[in-house]
Amino acid sequence: MVPIYTVTKEGFKKMIRSLDKRYVIPSRTYFSQVAIPDLYEKCRAKVETELSKVEYYAVTTDLWSSRTTEPYISLTVHFIDEDFTLKSRCLQTAFFPENHTSENIAAGLREAVAAWGLDETRQVCITTDNAANMVKAASLNEWTRLQCFGHRLHLAVENAVKKDRRINRTAGVCKKLVGHFSHSWKARSALEKAQKELNLPSHSLITECQTRWGSRQMMISRILEQQKALSQVLSVDKKLRHLIPNWQDIDVLESVSKSLGPLLEFTDALSGEDYVKAARYGILFGPPVQDGLHHCGQQAPSQGQSDIGDDDDNHDMPGDCSCKLQH
Incomplete structure (x- = not known):
């Protein structure tokens, strides 16, 4: 992918002329004000049609910074369509210059969900990292929150x-x-x-x-x-x-x-988008890990379950365990 201003570069124009002298390159303004907005509207209409048929959905969100340190907030919706196929759609990656307080995040997320016509009562849960402002934002909106397993795994390893x-x-x-x-x-x-x-x-x-x-x-x-x-x-x-x-x-x-x-x-297994990741948590807590926990005198999580739903970000981290797993 190249920036829009590429169409104004003499080298690009020369290349197009060598391919077809009759072709007239659209202006930079055409791409920025006509072509791209038109593509966006068509894509949005398609996604809105999909969402109008969704009975229940879940969302994920995160705050991040661009290479130029500009702050953004993203929101992705996950749902199962009429053919029982798991789908994900990134609804927005919006510039977020406000202070990253829980109140601002909560308001921003609620506005984004409303802008796409999603009914909050049909939201199953929202998945976030363990940042305090994210945790409180979900609480302020009274949304059921699920901790990001990949993020917790990263913290555990670190x-x-x-x-x-x-x-x-x-x-x-x-x-x-x-x-x-x-x-x-x-x-x-x-x-x-x-x-x-x-x-x-x-x-x-x-x-x-x-x-x-x-x-x-x-x-x-x-x-x-x-x-x-x-x-x-x-x-x-x-x-x-x-x-x-x-x-x-x-x-x-x-x-x-x-x-x-x-x-x-x-981790790679958790990165897929075509299946439900929760079904794979049992892989991590298979017999070797369960045997190790049993050896330590602790109760191992049952197959297919984990402690990632806890709101306490400290007491249940694997690194805080007072024993070592036996392999």
Whole structure:
């Protein structure tokens, strides 16, 4: 996708003329004031028709910032249509310059739901993260709230590893390693050459995203996969040899990957949009975890259930458990 002003660039105009000299490129104003608004109205009418037939629905929302730090609030509706097919529609991603107080959020969400003609009495629940303003906003609107399981899983993993110095140190080594290849075309080119020589997959390194725990696991897995190629490239320059993970780092990375790998697969299962995720919670609380909880003298959640519905964001976090799971 390219910005609208692309149609005003001389290079783009030249390309179009070479394709068809008879074609007249619509103006930037036409796209911004006619074409795109027309597409929006058609899309909105289609979604409104779908929603008019919905008996019950659920919504999800989140606050986030753009790359230019502009605040936005999004609202997505989820429902089952007449053919019993689960569907999701993003109703809005609106600029939200007001203070992010629970009162403002509650009012904004209520206005958005009303703007699409949705009856609040037919809303099953709203899913949010654990931010205090989001929790209170749902309470102010008297909406049933369901905690985001993916967000809680992220907090649980972060809480479990943040106190381990070995993991933190090794993660720092990985970030520096990835950073070097991200900012050096020469290094990436050398890595591609080493991958071919060693018959390794031609994969790029992955950068960790602080708000997505899975990105750390993917970063670690990729470094383990490309370990030989990375060592071959970095060992050539004495100034870069300190970036090569030592045997202790590799040992930690392998342990972390072995422990968190299954959780990453579980996260992927929760990311689908064509099925109900709650039905898959039982995977996490299968026999191994239940046996571990039983060994600790605690009651394990029943199959298909979890504690994500609690409003207390502190006492039921896995990282706060006073025992360790036995595998």
